[in-house]
Amino acid sequence: MTDLIKQIAEDLQKQIEGFEPELNVSDIGTVTEAGDGIARIHGLANVKAQELVQFANGVMGTAFNLEKESVGVIIMGDYGGIIEGMSVRGTGRIASVPVGDAMIGRVVNALGEPIDGKGPIASTSFRPIERIAPGVVQRQDVDTPVQTGIKSIDAMIPVGRGQRELIIGDRQTGKTAIAIDTIINQKGQDLVCIYVAIGLKKSAIARTVGILEKNGAMEHTIVVVAAADESAALQYIVPYSGCAIGEEFLETGRDALIIYDDLSKHAWAYRQVSLLLRRPPGREAYPGDVFYLHSRLLERAVRLANKYVIVKKDFNEALAS
Structure with a gap:
């Protein structure tokens, strides 16, 4: 039993020593332009339309324009403290x-x-x-x-x-x-x-x-x-x-x-x-x-039906030719 525990400890030690940490920066961007309630971000490769992003000072924004080299963000808060070079991260959710x-x-x-x-x-x-x-x-x-x-x-x-x-x-x-x-x-x-x-x-x-x-x-x-x-x-x-x-x-x-x-x-x-x-x-x-x-x-203003039934029907003839 002692030899087994020793072997497990050695295997774990080898895995720890061989571990190489990797930094994933796909959801991190940098402010290249800011003002008048909008910001342009370089990076954020995986951001989605209407996704919430968070600036380094805690202010939130929404990804509005998805462009080839940058992302246009509308700032939902005080934009006075947002400056060029500030980091931005994606949150994976919408407002x-x-x-x-x-x-x-x-x-x-x-x-x-x-x-x-x-x-x-x-x-x-x-x-x-x-x-x-x-x-x-x-x-x-x-x-x-x-x-x-x-x-x-x-x-x-x-x-x-x-x-x-x-x-x-x-x-x-x-x-x-x-x-x-x-x-x-x-x-x-x-x-x-x-x-x-x-x-x-x-x-x-x-x-x-x-x-x-x-x-x-x-x-x-x-x-x-x-x-x-x-x-x-x-x-x-x-x-x-x-x-x-x-x-x-x-x-x-x-x-x-x-x-x-x-x-x-x-x-x-x-x-x-x-x-x-x-x-x-x-x-x-x-x-x-x-x-x-x-x-x-x-169109989001509706009154939902209490119940509805979809009736399946077999058509013997083509609906269009």
């Missing part, structure tokens, strides 16, 4: 936000962090901000109305649960007022409301929150904010963050109303980020995928 009932009544930023001074949010669940919209078979017919509290709308152009509705008009014509009135009208109902403020002045956001609190509507409302003085990157991701928060209620059998105020400023933020990253501009300098930007967001 996510806290979700759940603990979010109700709170005002949070684009990353789901509380900004209302009421302390941390006691949520243990997180959801990625990007997600593929449910397919046609999984959707339920629009058959249940959302009462806005405005008789002309409810009578002539009712809004249904699972429906998308555009509120369009000139400046100062009451578009936001319609949305706020709809949120207030849900008091005591079974509908959770999410108000996403994109590129608005902080004074306007504070006024809206004050109106909701005055009317007791914050008890069923979540406010997600990317103000006008925040980076274009945060204004770009904030509607997706709000949508992820709403999807948590969707998949737990509850209904949620989400309001984006407004998507024009979201398109402006996307244009700014795209131009900074030198994406090819199209009409009015918007990138070519600006329509997909909003369609992939709005």
Whole structure:
């Protein structure tokens, strides 16, 4: 037995002495350019689109452009401390936000962090901000109305649960007022409301929150904010963050109303980020995928069917010739 133990010890010693450590730097990059909320990274050979990356100072970013020699990253935080030569590493995951009932009544930023001074949010669940919209078979017919509290709308152009509705008009014509009135009208109902403020002045956001609190509507409302003085990157991701928060209620059998105020400023933020990253501009300098930007967001607003059945059928004749 002693000889066996000695032999094992000698074998282990030989393996330890012959071990040569190797450093894998495929997920490490270096900042070559930084400013205006974006950074260009050399390296990160294995990074994926929309993957979170972390700078050496702890600030997070999202891989936005995957180029041959570099990666364009939008910075989700304070970019003042990010300088050339700083190291960056991939995380292998995409951006996510806290979700759940603990979010109700709170005002949070684009990353789901509380900004209302009421302390941390006691949520243990997180959801990625990007997600593929449910397919046609999984959707339920629009058959249940959302009462806005405005008789002309409810009578002539009712809004249904699972429906998308555009509120369009000139400046100062009451578009936001319609949305706020709809949120207030849900008091005591079974509908959770999410108000996403994109590129608005902080004074306007504070006024809206004050109106909701005055009317007791914050008890069923979540406010997600990317103000006008925040980076274009945060204004770009904030509607997706709000949508992820709403999807948590969707998949737990509850209904949620989400309001984006407004998507024009979201398109402006996307244009700014795209131009900074030198994406090819199209009409009015918007990138070519600006329509997909909003369609992939709005198609996530659905009402899931309680059950659905796919019937298998054998076709005796060719469907096309």
